[in-house]
Amino acid sequence: MTTQEDSATTGLEMEDLRRxxxxxxxxxxxxxxDDAAFVADLGIDSLLALEVVVVLEKKYGLRLEERDFPLITSLRTAHELLRGKLGPA
Structure with a gap:
C-alpha cells in the first residue's frame, strides 16, 4: 500500500504531516x-520534541501515551505511529 493509499484510508496525509x-x-x-532523524539530523531538543507531540495531539484529536514519545524520531515513524492510533477512517 502506498503512502497516498494509506492517507486515503486514515485521513492522515504524509505531506500535510510533513508541513x-x-x-x-x-x-x-x-x-x-521521511527518514531525517529529528535529533541526530535536525538537532532538536527534548522541549521541541514535546512541542511536536502536543501539536500532533491537537491536530489529530488524540492522546499519545508517554511511552509513544520515544517512537517519534522521524517523519516516517511519526506517520506510522499516528496511522496506528487513528486506524481506518
Missing part, C-alpha cells in the same frame, strides 16, 4: 525528509 512538523521544528519542508 505541520516542519513548521513546529522551524525547518524547511524540503529539509524534513
Amino acid at each position: 505541520t512538523i516542519a513548521h513546529v521544528l522551524d525547518v524547511d519542508v524540503e529539509e524534513l525528509t
Whole structure:
C-alpha cells in the first residue's frame, strides 16, 4: 500500500504531516525528509520534541501515551505511529 493509499484510508496525509512538523521544528519542508532523524539530523531538543507531540495531539484529536514519545524520531515513524492510533477512517 502506498503512502497516498494509506492517507486515503486514515485521513492522515504524509505531506500535510510533513508541513505541520516542519513548521513546529522551524525547518524547511524540503529539509524534513521521511527518514531525517529529528535529533541526530535536525538537532532538536527534548522541549521541541514535546512541542511536536502536543501539536500532533491537537491536530489529530488524540492522546499519545508517554511511552509513544520515544517512537517519534522521524517523519516516517511519526506517520506510522499516528496511522496506528487513528486506524481506518
